[in-house]
Amino acid sequence: MKSDNMQFTTIFQNKLQRALRYPSLYLHYVKLEIAGMMEYKLDFAVGIFAMFLANGVIPLILIWVIFTQVDSINGWTFPQLLLLNGLSTLVFGVWHTFASGGVRHIERGIQMGELDRVLIRPANTLIQMIAERFDEDGIGDVIGGFLKIGLASSMLSLVWSPYNILLILIFVAGGFLILFAIILAAACLAFWTTRVHSFLNIITNFSRFTEYPIEIYHPAIIFLLTFILPFAFVNYYPTQIFIGKGMHIEWAFYTPVVGIILFIIAYAIWKVGLKSYTSTGS
Amino acid sequence: MDSMTNIIEVNNLCKQFKVQRREAGLAKALKTFFSQKYEVVDAVKDISFNIEKGEFIGMIGPNGAGKSTTIKIMTGILVPSSGNVKVMGYCPWDERLDYVKNIGVVFGQRTQLWWDLPPVDSFELLKHIYDIPEHRFKKNLEKFSEVLEINKLMDIPVRKLSLGERMRCDLAASLLHDPKVLFLDEPTIGLDVVAKEKIRNFLKETNKEKKTTIILTTHDMGDIEELCPRIIIIDKGQKLYDGSVAEIKKKFGKERMLIVDFVESIHPRFDWKGVRATEIDAKKFKFLVDTRMAKISDVTKRILSKYQVHDITVEEPDIEEIIRDIYRRGLRA
């Protein structure tokens, strides 16, 4: 039984304690998913390989083909572009693996009343949703990203010093939060309207602008990608640190900041959405 | 009733829903794209009741009566329009994370288990989510597997289980963490007699041994008669009755049934006050006697004096009839 007078600090302690459990909880879901997949080892490997091909190898070849005809795109050489593209693939791969399945499922969960299932359990609803839909296929994207980055690095003689590794980890984490936040916020529309699915597709399509250096776009688009739907912080601004050139190189360090702020906003929207869900039932 | 022993308090609960009006036809559908018409529906209208620790309550009512809505509110997944609920001192929807640790829920129509996983994996996950200590988890799992006979089902993906098998696993899952209150929403729906029996026994045992407070919504009178000393009847969002089954039979069971096997086939005219006669076949008749207007003994005497009788049985009022009657006519003393 709860006591009626709780100090603020104890509440905070409780929340912290709870939060610390989540990584291991998520890991348990992952273990289960992988264990389940191990029964279908072939499916497991094939899924990853297919993603690796589709998002890693093929785009690599296509970009290479373009560069057989030209030397650079807006001053970006082949390896530089490859690095940019590879970072995008990597972060999207992480997103794909850990969270995109759950977030994309939100609309269905709301309509089918599946949110009831997670509400009934003593754990954060969002974490439950994304943990349940861990998608190992995304690992193929991640590997594809590494391939592109690796190739680009060797061509650029880019050394992966501990500092650089730390940097890229921060960028990937920040970029992941940005993706998570934007697409989560979009998915939350499902609490109030339908057919959010196609809207999510537009947002995702829009993010693909960042596969190429954003300088080539109309200023309005650059503005959109930087300040409204800050996908540019996922790979464009960070990449500049490693190749030493571009617009506003210092902005790369804003990536984790942008990620955290956006995520707080998106999470707040999620909470509001949940409130609406529990008021209107399913 | 001492409020210290009330584990559940529901006061003046009200819930209204806004239901969208969909119009048929393409042109009308386009119109609704721009302006939507809403209708306000009273799902729950001022319901109040208290439940003590260890009670086993049955909640019955026709479809759409408001039972499920009430349960959803009590489990914290739905916020009421007005009124308050206290379960174990918690407000279910305000203190969800803390509250939910102490309850178990089974929704008859939807499984709480993970669809693609075998039950054993679902249980494992629940162990982590509810933070159940290993030894307690093992003990409970062993006990449930035995009583509910789910040992053989442990490794089969839930989606491949039959309804009865799945329900038993769901039941086990809901009690792994030793909740103090268990909510069951239509748990026996669609199950065969054997499955129902197993589940009822399990629930009875759980309630008796662990003193788990159990709230059960159901359509099945058998559940009620076997399990619930106290029932709450809900219809059209309102509480119609709150009391024991025995009392309801006494108060409202004004009809007794006489089944008479005659020696010879007869074509009688039974024109007696308070008696409704229906033919089962030429030699068998059913007499519904309104005990307010006629005495059983009198009716029996009259039959015996006029006809040769093979066998007479007197039957208790049918609880289902009674309840249906209450739905139809509301409460009347």
Next chain:
Amino acid sequence: MMKYLAYSKILIISEMAYKFEFVMNILSTIVQMFVLFFLWSAIFSWNNTATIGGFTLSEMITYAVVGVVIARILNTFIEWYIEEDVKTGNIVMMLTKPLNYVWYNAAISLGEYSDAFIRTALPSFIICILIFHIFVPDPLTLILAFISVFLGAAVLFLISFILGTFAFWTTGSIWFLRSLKQTSITLLSGSFIPLAFFPELLRNIADVLPFQTIYHVPLSIYLGKISGFAMLQAFAIQIFWIVLLAVIATLTWKAARRRFVALGG
């Protein structure tokens, strides 16, 4: 014949109800096109050349954008449908109806293509003209290009159908096969980059595979890159692949059916 078209019609009508999705699809397409538009504009302007690989900027943009339009039409899931039919056992219904399963699926594809054409491709195409000022050929060439798209669509359908029949041997493989198909198309059909850009080895491989009939041929006809006798040759190649794939499709279907019946249905 009419009974198959009935299936096509049902599909179109059932999809017409979703207005919002319609707008979203168009927007989504336009976004894709803008990426390509800017990409090629940048490439051309930076390198300060009039042509790359024999394409002017206007031609390149037209190529890329019309490629997206065609991609919108050719969104097909026939492999999934077949797998679904097998998984659910619905295939039994199909076998007991007086239907040819190949034509049945062809009709469904036709319905989907037509629906996508009317709802997404055509509006997108018109918008392209307005926004990107793409090159539009004379009516005759336009019609010929359209026919070529249709032939390419038939090739795509047949490939998908053949892959779909693999569901009779192993379910779950469909996903991988479809991925393979998609990646092959992305790489070798000239959907994104004209085959003219490709180095010799890749070009030679692409030329002998059916994928190039889906994008490269119609787009080349549209842009007037091949005309006269070369165009006739291209049509001939498309028809060749259709015939060859149709034969293979019939054979694999027969084998699949035999296997299905042998396994007891």
